[in-house]
Amino acid sequence: MEKFNPKMKKIVKKRAPKPLIEILPTPLFSMLLLLHINQIATYLFLSDKDYANITVNDKQGGTDTCAGRYVYIHSLPSRFNDDLIKNCEAYIELRNKCKYLVNSGFGPRILEGDHNHTTRVLTTETGSWYSTNQFMLEVIFREKMRHYECLTNDSSLSSAVFVPFYAGFDVRRFWGYNVKLRDELSEDLAQWLRERPEWKKMYGRDHFFVTGRVGRDFRRVTDQDLDWGNKLMRLPEFENITMLSIETNSWSNNEFAVPYPTYFHPKSRTEVKRWQRQVKMTRRRHLFSFAGANRPEIRESIRGEIIIQCLASQGRCKFLDCDTSSKDCSDPVKVMEVFQDSVFCLQPPGDTPTRRSTFDSILAGCIPVLFSPDSVYNQYRWYFPKDHTKYSVYISEKDVKIGKVSIENMLAGISEEMILKMRSEVEKIIPKIIYTKPGAVGLEKIQGDAFEIAVARVLKRVQDAMDLTTT
Template structure:
């Protein structure tokens, strides 16, 4: 009896020991998996192979990590809460409706049959997006970027979510230049005190502007000059900026204006592209815009005159009070999708949002100046401009006597179809997607912009590793950027 009791106790103790060993093994395995998962999300991971040799696991995010600076809310979220005082680019302030849906703006509900027979009628695809909302759109997309890191020491780039364009829009018409410059100076004072700044003295920092770079590059401290001088402040010159239009300084880079198409999946993009391929186009060419009689050397007056004089051209007058509803995405997209060619002369500045709206509609852009696209959107458009566009250089308006209609009629139908196909293929490159799922993801303008700036920053690091001064040429002015070079003429 005593022997049986001892045997039972021994089995019980052995059972306990086995259970403890099994529990420890499972706990250790779980801990190891958790450690591996955490390591993979933050830095390259290493494991041992059968020969006890270290094998590196390729990290998908190597070279792509971005750290978002948690800057004071007075430099970004403040503008969302006080959006009624911000200009939307017309005579009426109030950007509040355009702050909806993470900066995409209000859903477009009245689609008037434009998107018939496609799933693009989804209210999560088309929005009344304002071009000045790009800073908000980019910030919200960056929050979902797949290679974010909370450890700035691992970051390949530091994103500064300063809404520079929204900020300066409050004071563009204020004569006091001290007021215009104050916010930017305060931000830079905050940044230079951070440890992240000292790593590369700001050369790995970048920000985004929904306004053209020139609005932030006032060259003289004179009240009669436009904009702020934020980008000419010494600390800011160490940073890079992505804007809808780049200046002639080398640390400014152009990214597409936001359109109203923000698909959630690649499928929606493919369906829209298919529709644009089959779209009937009764107009040979179109111009959507307003005259600029106050601008000396502007080609717009001649373009409008030629368009009005041609039965093959559709003119949409976007002058205030014209009643054409040029800020209505549906109205604009109907015209572009019904046209073979879309004229894109410079306006108040070199670039136009219309470039991307028209390309979204499958319309082949016609450019008159290299600064409108060719020397701007190099990360997004092909180097070979003849594949997707028509170029009619206007070096001097007074001496220009080209008939646009004759030039376009001279392009064969096969050539026009081939160019349109290239334009349609480029649609993913020029839109900012509304990625709600990673299952059907595609590379959009945001992805290409981040890839471009990461490559730029890596070039700076490479210069530092090789003992060169990275500041040489970093923020220099490119005097030839907007000239009619041999590549563009």
């Protein structure tokens, strides 16, 4: 087995260049400005490696504010990312996802004319609202990473290495096919990484990647064709690499959960604050709501009981039925309207412990009601207060299933003072669970969104691994 090499690389600082206007003759300034504009235009079409070249030249002048935060992006062969989405329509399992790839994975923009009440529900900044699919995170994250302020094309300076692999698209391509085909690209990537000089630095412990699927999809236990997913995270190389996913296995030591993408991708602090004010001032007509479908095929599901209690509440609960042909649950405006109208939003487990709906409801300022610790408490520890009673209500699944608890009575018993405190905490969480539009600069730059929190935590994890080997 290869041994871990903790040797650090020294960061070399460069002197700040003189401002362009001081060193150039005035007659040439206009011409060079035009060339600069052309360079910005080509910036939109650069590779991961080219993005790093531009950013590091900007950031290494003067005081090095990026020391300890540099990230190097592997320039992967296109078969590991771009080709997967370029050929999206070729795969049955991916065809209904292809339309959401526009706008760097944010999906189609929600325009004001799409609904008569769009502005009332989503604020006037409709340009920041998108029909974002819940499984697009790896595409979104890669675009955000390309705009990360501390990129470097010199891997010896980097504290972490990003692997822009579209693992979620890969695992879905051959869902029902033989396991050899499902594992082929993962094994190919493992070999490609082993052969890179960057691998020798920490043998993968400084590498990380992001997937828009849940963690279990990459931990197939057997090699039987009927078994679920692929074995990416069971490959020896990936036992060292950090995986960020929308849901993870709580027992794994190299998987970490990051928020599902929501519909809101603002570009400025002003937009975020305005949205927070809107959800704070919104009049909520329903005590609680549930947006979802029954799961009779899942024996342990409590959704059937939740729907029964909701419908019996005589209007105190709003039920948005996701098991109908109306497609209301795939309409961002209708979903957000229900959540904005509710004080509490019920979030029982579905096919997996967590629901994207949990993050949409928090975005709407609705207090989540959780029925399993694995839904949020045991997973998204980077993003939520340790004391879950500050922002959520917990009701045991077992108590609901055996009819021991009335959800309506329990929620109605919470004081108005406590509700206001919980809503205030939920509003504080909003900036942490959104993926903002990349590229904002200056005072309006949004600090501490879901992306920035994830990258900061990865860097700390790598540094902790370094410290552990040097003590």
